[in-house]
Amino acid sequence: MPWWFWLVVVFVLLAGYVTATSNRLDRLHARLDATRAALDAQLLRRAAVTLEIAASGLLDPATSVLLASAGHEARAASGDDADREVVESRLTVALRAAFDHPDEAQTLAAEPAGLALLAELEAATTKVLLARRFSNDAVTATLAIRRHRLVRWLRLAGHVPPPTFFEIDDAPPAHLAVGDAWRNVDAVDDAWRSADIDDNAEAADVAPDVD
Amino acid sequence: MKVGLVCPYTWDVPGGVQAHVHDLALALIGLGHDVSVITPADDEAALPSYIVSTGRAVPVPYNGAVARMAFGPLSARRVRRWLRDGDFDVVHVHEPTTPSLSLLATWSFDGPLVATFHTSVQRARTLAAAYPILQTALEKISARIAVSQAARRTLVEHLGGDAVMIPNGVSMATFADVEPFPGWPGDGGALGFLGRFDEARKGLPVLLAAFEQLAVVRPGLRLLIAGPGDPDEVRRALPAEVFDRVVLLGQVSDIDKARMLRSVDIYVAPNIGGESFGIVLLEAMAVGTAVLASDLEAFRAVLDAGRSGRLFTTGDPDDLALKAAELLDDPDARGALVALGRATARSYDWSTVARDIVRVYETVAVDAPDAVARRGPYGRR
Numbered sequence: 001m002p003w004w005f006w007l008v009v010v011f012v013l014l015a016g017y018v019t020a021t022s023n024r025l026d027r028l029h030a031r032l033d034a035t036r037a038a039l040d041a042q043l044l045r046r047a048a049v050t051l052e053i054a055a056s057g058l059l060d061p062a063t064s065v066l067l068a069s070a071g072h073e074a075r076a077a078s079g080d081d082a083d084r085e086v087v088e089s090r091l092t093v094a095l096r097a098a099f100d101h102p103d104e105a106q107t108l109a110a111e112p113a114g115l116a117l118l119a120e121l122e123a124a125t126t127k128v129l130l131a132r133r134f135s136n137d138a139v140t141a142t143l144a145i146r147r148h149r150l151v152r153w154l155r156l157a158g159h160v161p162p163p164t165f166f167e168i169d170d171a172p173p174a175h176l177a178v179g180d181a182w183r184n185v186d187a188v189d190d191a192w193r194s195a196d197i198d199d200n201a202e203a204a205d206v207a208p209d210v211d
Numbered sequence: 212m213k214v215g216l217v218c219p220y221t222w223d224v225p226g227g228v229q230a231h232v233h234d235l236a237l238a239l240i241g242l243g244h245d246v247s248v249i250t251p252a253d254d255e256a257a258l259p260s261y262i263v264s265t266g267r268a269v270p271v272p273y274n275g276a277v278a279r280m281a282f283g284p285l286s287a288r289r290v291r292r293w294l295r296d297g298d299f300d301v302v303h304v305h306e307p308t309t310p311s312l313s314l315l316a317t318w319s320f321d322g323p324l325v326a327t328f329h330t331s332v333q334r335a336r337t338l339a340a341a342y343p344i345l346q347t348a349l350e351k352i353s354a355r356i357a358v359s360q361a362a363r364r365t366l367v368e369h370l371g372g373d374a375v376m377i378p379n380g381v382s383m384a385t386f387a388d389v390e391p392f393p394g395w396p397g398d399g400g401a402l403g404f405l406g407r408f409d410e411a412r413k414g415l416p417v418l419l420a421a422f423e424q425l426a427v428v429r430p431g432l433r434l435l436i437a438g439p440g441d442p443d444e445v446r447r448a449l450p451a452e453v454f455d456r457v458v459l460l461g462q463v464s465d466i467d468k469a470r471m472l473r474s475v476d477i478y479v480a481p482n483i484g485g486e487s488f489g490i491v492l493l494e495a496m497a498v499g500t501a502v503l504a505s506d507l508e509a510f511r512a513v514l515d516a517g518r519s520g521r522l523f524t525t526g527d528p529d530d531l532a533l534k535a536a537e538l539l540d541d542p543d544a545r546g547a548l549v550a551l552g553r554a555t556a557r558s559y560d561w562s563t564v565a566r567d568i569v570r571v572y573e574t575v576a577v578d579a580p581d582a583v584a585r586r587g588p589y590g591r592r
Contacts, residue, residue, distance in 0.1 A: 024347060031353055034323075038574055123570065130375055130574045134354045137372045141350050144371065 219311035238565035395474035399431015403475030414481035496552030
C-alpha cells in the first residue's frame with residue numbers, strides 16, 4: 001500500500017470520530033437547554049404559587065409578608081442573574097420557615113382554595129428539586145465530554161460557554177402534603193423523601209468535584 | 212400524556228422489573244394516561260392490549276448470570292416501529308444498561324427519555340467494558356430514577372451522574388384484605404420466611420438457627436417458609452422434632468404470597484446482603500404483619516430506622532431469636548408495629564409512587580422544546 005493510503009484511512013477514521021463526537025456534543029447541549037428551561041419554568045412556577053398564597057389572605061399577615069417578599073425577589077431574579085441561586089435559596093428557606101410547622105399547612109388546608117394552592121406548592125417544590133437534579137446531571141455529562149482533548153483542540157464546542165451547575169437549597173418543607181389523608185398520620189414522614197433530601201445536600205457537595 | 216414503557220426482560224417470567232413495569236403501567240392508566248409497553252414475551256396471545264411484544268428473548272450470559280435478552284436487528288426494527296407508531300410524549304426505559312430492548316429504545320428515540328435503574332449488584336468490570344458503548348446512549352437520558360439508595364450508588368459509582376430516588380410501589384389493593392391460611396398463625400405463634408432458600412444471601416440459615424433456639428423453649432411455635440428451593444436442605448439443618456414444626460409451601464402465587472404473609476405473627480427477613488430494596492417487607496406491612504429484618508441499609512430505610520418494623524444484627528441468630536421472642540411475647544408492641552407498618556406501606560402505594568413518576572415526566576417533557584428532538588446534521592443521530 002502506498003503511504004498516502006494509510007493517511008487517507010487515518011483521516012477518514014478521524015473524521016468519523018469527530019463527526020460522532022460533535023453529534024454527541026450537539027445532543028448534550030440540546031439536553032442542557034431543555035433541562036435548564038424546565039428548571040427555569042419550575043422555579044418561576046414555585047415563585048408564582050408562593051405569591052398567590054401570600055396574596056390569598058388565608059395566612060396570618062406576618063407569614064404572608066415574608067412569603068410575598070421572598071416570592072417577589074425570586075420571580076424578579078429571572079434568567080441568568082448571578083444572584084439567582086441566592087434568591088431562590090432564600091425562597092426555599094422562607095417556605096420552610098412558613099410550612100415546617102404542620103399547623104400552618106392545616107390552616108391553609110382548611111379552605112378549599114387553600115387546599116388547591118397547597119397541593120400546587122407541594123408539586124412545585126418537588127418539581128424544582130427534580131428539575132435541578134436533571135439539569136445538573138446534564139451539566140456533568142456535558143462537562144465530561146468537553147474535557148476530551150480532541151474536543152478542546154478542535155473547539156468542537158464552538159463559542160458556547162461551559163455550562164455551570166445550579167446550586168441552591170431546594171429541600172421542601174416537611175409538612176406540605178396534607179392533601180392526602182394518609183399523610184396526616186404522624187408516623188408517615190415519607191422515609192424515602194427525607195432520605196432524598198439528605199442526599200441532595202450530599203449531591204451538592206459532590207457536584208463541584210466533577211469540574 | 213402518551214407514555215411508552217420499555218421492559219427489557221421476558222414478560223411471562225416472574226421478576227422484579229417486570230412486576231414494576233406492570234404495576235406502573237396499570238397505575239398510569241388509572242391516572243388517565245395513554246400507556247404502551249414494549250417487552251419480549253413468549254406467549255403473545257395472553258397479553259393485554261396495552262402491551263406490544265417483540266417475540267421471544269434469547270438466553271445469553273450477561274453480568275454473571277444467564278438472562279434472556281432481546282437484541283439484534285429484528286428487535287431494533289420492532290422498537291423503532293413502536294416508537295414511530297406510538298408518537299410518545301415521553302419514553303420510560305427500565306434497566307437501560309441491560310443489552311436488551313431498553314438500550315435499543317434509548318438508542319433510537321429522540322425525545323424526552325426517562326430511565327429507571329433497578330439493580331444494585333452490577334459487576335463493575337462488565338460495566339467498565341461496556342461503558343464507552345453505553346455512554347453514548349446514556350447521555351440521551353434526561354431524567355434518571357433509582358429505586359433505592361443502593362441502586363443509586365451503583366449508578367453514581369459506575370456510570371457517573373446522579374439520579375432521583377423513587378422507590379418501588381406496593382399495590383395496597385392486592386394486600387389490604389387477605390385471609391390467613393386456616394389454623395394460622397395459631398396459639399403458639401408463627402414466624403414466616405419468603406424467598407429462594409437455596410440462595411445464601413437470603414439468609415435462611417440464620418433464621419433456622421434462631422428458630423431452633425426458640426423452638427426448644429416454645430413448644431407451639433411454627434415456621435412457615437415459601438419460595439423455591441430444596442426442602443432437604445432445611446431438613447438437614449434442623450433436628451427432626453424441630454423440622455416437624457416447619458411448613459414448606461414451595462413456590463407460591465401472588466395471592467398465596469399475601470395469604471402466607473398474613474398467616475404469621477412475625478415476618479422475618481434475615482437477608483445478609485445484596486438487597487437493594489425490601490419490597491417484601493412492604494408487602495408484609497401492607498397485609499398487617501409485624502416485620503423483623505436484618506439491619507441492612509435498604510431495610511433500615513424501608514422500616515424507617517426501626518420504627519415501623521424491628522431490626523436485628525445482620526447474620527446474628529442469637530439477636531434474631533432475642534428480638535423475635537420479645538415480639539412474640541408482646542402483642543401490644545406487635546399491634547403498634549402493624550399500625551405503623553400499614554401507614555408506611557400506604558406511602559409506597561402505587562398511586563403515590565406513580566404520581567411522583569408522573570412529576571418526573573412532566574419535568575422533562577415541559578412543552579418538549581424542539582431542541583430535544585433536534586437531529587444532528589449528519590444523519591439520524
